[in-house]
Amino acid sequence: MSQPSVHPTAIVSAGAGLGSGVKIGPYCIVSEKVVLHDNVELISHVSIDGNTEIGAGTQIYPFAAIGHKPQDLKYHGEDSRLVIGERCVIRESVTINPGTEGGGMLTKIGNDCLIMAGAHVAHDAIIGNNVIMANYVGIAGHCQIADNVIFGGNCVVHQFTRIGRHAFLGAHSMIDGDVIPYGMAVGNRAALTGLNLVGLKRHKFDREAIHRLRAAYRMIFSSEGTLRERVEDAAGLFQGDQLVQDVVAFIAAASDRPILLPRNGHADD
Known part of the structure; x- marks a missing residue:
């Protein structure tokens, strides 16, 4: 002492x-x-x-x-x-x-x-x-910021916003909606630009789990049906997959802010 x-x-x-x-x-x-x-x-x-x-x-x-x-x-x-x-x-x-x-x-x-x-x-x-x-x-x-989130310089976050774990927010971004776990968002106003694949690999997530997460991401942010329907479909198709279920639970939870979406309303990859 x-x-x-x-x-x-x-x-x-x-x-x-x-x-x-x-x-x-x-x-x-x-x-x-x-x-x-x-x-x-x-x-x-x-x-x-x-x-x-x-x-x-x-x-x-x-x-x-x-x-x-x-x-x-x-x-x-x-x-x-x-x-x-x-x-x-x-x-x-x-x-x-x-x-x-x-x-x-x-x-x-x-x-x-x-x-x-x-x-x-x-x-x-x-x-x-x-x-x-x-x-x-x-x-x-x-605001609620989960574990292992990284913010680039001069990034600002709107009040009552949620940021899911392992998300990455680009420099000079204005975040005015909830960012899904493992997501990446950039821009003013920011849009979802994909998954934080670099962060997932650095934290040694299983490669197959990342592939399943990418497939679920494309499903959830596709252009068919409603977001609620697509989330329910992903929840059923990827039962037992922790990364996907983290995203599903995050979107399903009540919030004061909208979920941040890709710029064109659906995933490109």
Whole structure:
């Protein structure tokens, strides 16, 4: 067990909880309700406020503002929370806001996430594990981002949008609809452009499972019948196939946003 290391220029409230091996660099500010678990490191000039908990081994770089009042006019000072997972890397000038009464009182970021410089995560967003946000990504309020999603730089996401696991969102895209698991979306406004085949191969998904997913994708986003009918057909034809059933369940779930479709309304491949 090693004692926390706090630079003489840092301001740390007596009420803050500091785990073993915490390092707080020059000119950081940590308020009284903040909890920093073991081996969290604040490089310098980091400001952490509110009811904020940061998981073990997370690093936060200069000028990040974490846990400050949400950018929501409906927020009235409720004691909402922000929870950031373990081993995350939060780069320069990132802003992450806590939840609100209208959204469940919680913003949550999973483990092993990389949030690059200038990115923003708004109130009540729920972010999964192993998510990568490149520079200046903007996640609006109430979004749900599943595990292993990758965002290109300057990508922005409309409030209440869902992004399925292993999806890839291209740089400079404006995402205003739900993106299926394993999908790839690009553009302003974004359209579904296929499956994230590179990501699937990198994560060593079975080749035959990927082939079945491609066949289901072509079926679901074909031009015949309704989307509901095509999803039901895919669910029946690919029973027991986990990747396909992930997509089917995602589309079937209730949402405030429409499902993002290919530009021409159906799959080309």
